[in-house]
Amino acid sequence: MIENQDRGAWSSKLGFILAGAGSAIGLGNIWRFPTIVGENGGAVFVIVYLLCVLLLGLPVMIAELSIGRKTKKNPVGAIIELAPGSSWKYVGYLGVLTGLIIFSWYSVIAGWVVGYLYKTVAGEFNNIVDPAITGTIFENFVADPVITIFLTAFFIGLTSYVLLKGVSGGIEKTSKILMPLLLVLLVVLAIRAMTLDGASAGLDFYLSPDFSKLNIKMVLAAMGQALFSLSLGMGTMITYGSYLSKKEDIVSSAVWVCGFDTGIAILSGFVVLPAVFAMGIDPSTAGPGLIFQALPGIFSEMPGGQMFGVGLFTLIGIAALTSTVSILEVPVAYVVDELKWSRRKSVISMALVSFVLAVPSALSNGASDFFGNLFGEGQSYFTVMSTVFGDLTLALGSLFIAVFVGWIWKSKNVFKEVEEEGNVFPMKGVYEIMVKYVSPIFIAIVFGYTVWDQILK
Ligand code: TRP
Secondary structure, eight states, rough: OOOOOOTOOOSSSSHHHHHHHHHHHSSIIIHHHHHHHHHHHHHHHOOOOHIIIIIIIIHHHHHHHHHHHHSSSSSSHHHHHHHHHHHTTTHHHHHHHHHHHHHHHHHHHHHHHHHHHHHHHTTTTTTOOOHHHHHHHHHHHHHHHHHHHHHHHHHHHHHHHHHTTTTTIIIHHHHHHHHHHHHHHHHHHHHHHHSSSTHHHHHHHHHHHOOOGGHHHHHHHHHHHHHHHHHHHHSSSHHHHHTOTTOHHHOOOOOOHHHHHHHHHHHHHHHHHHHHHHTTTTTOOOOHHHHHHHHHHHHSSSSSSHHHHHHHHHHHHHHHHHHHHHHHHHHHHHHHHOOOOOOOHHHHHHHHHHHHHHHHHHHTTTOHHHHHHTSTTTTTHHHHHHHHHIIIIIHHHHHHHHHHIIIIHHHHHHHHHHTTTTOOOOOOEEEEEIIIHHHHHHHHHHHHHIIIIIIIO
């Protein structure tokens, strides 16, 4: 197979699944999922979330991977190739922009993880179980402008380094070794967390649904979170699909990636929520600090806790890295393909742009009142960016991708692409109904209602 040197390719199906899972599994699973479950009342949210993965996530993932493998291009180039001369290319541009902004605020949180790794190594949490103390440590830490900006820059630099080493060398190798290790460590920690004193209230919250809590805002949050966690709606999976070889089975790869990702998210709920309740933290108001306050409480309650803490923060950091790599790869692949810049120049310039976008996010959590309340009392630059470019544009992007595939490119071309070298697309009729009707209508209703409820009403 002749490949453009600057594009690269996955070395095997397992390589792709692990890289795809590496993209999907990240802070979205370990940091954002438990936080959002906490804010949205627990078990009911989890049920809605699982439905979103099945009804939206899987069909859109198959759609994105097929578009990518068919065209072997970045999202903008891919859509231009499939619908030349149309306005559909703006869906690709929206993805490139979304990628830059998600990467910027995501790197701030990833920087916190690195900071917590350092704190754990230094023994700062040994024997601390009082949530008031872990809360204060967190607040002081994120309010320090120098440290948070430095750590953000560090993480952006790390991501750029991996991207410069190219696709299969950098991304694939990292994921292959470390994702399975993360799984094992989470299982051990979940067992410890679930047996803490007072943990059962957390399990109850997580597992017994109270349907009176169901509301449309929660459905939007679940939808946004499902798309975010599966890396959908901005062309990451188009880009990753473009590195996939024709003999691989897109459908089964997508099922594996969705399964792994959802499994890790659910598992981190079993680590974080029991600990949250055991420590007496209120999950509905804790915000982005939730896991940083709760996790130290688990480590101080187990033999060798410091070691487990160091292990966990290391692995979360690496999971975040395999995700940031896939986020920044979208703008980079766009510039490499469409502007014909070298990979090096593309990576460095995109990294610099996102660093500039990241600084206000780093300053949003106590360092600067201005950015902390930029969009009104308590509505920080960070909060708004992570909602608009973490939920809304991903939902919009997925809506357009589903409509594009269902109505313009047509599902028969997805089937053709999937079956290119002898693989079989199961349940074609179901898939067609999903991308043509179910996914787009579902997103449109939730999205439309939210816009009406929050802005127009
Ligand atoms: N899914 C990743 C996580 O859960 C983040 C991520 C990677 C992402 N690529 C993406 C989110 C593309 C949205 C779109 O941490």
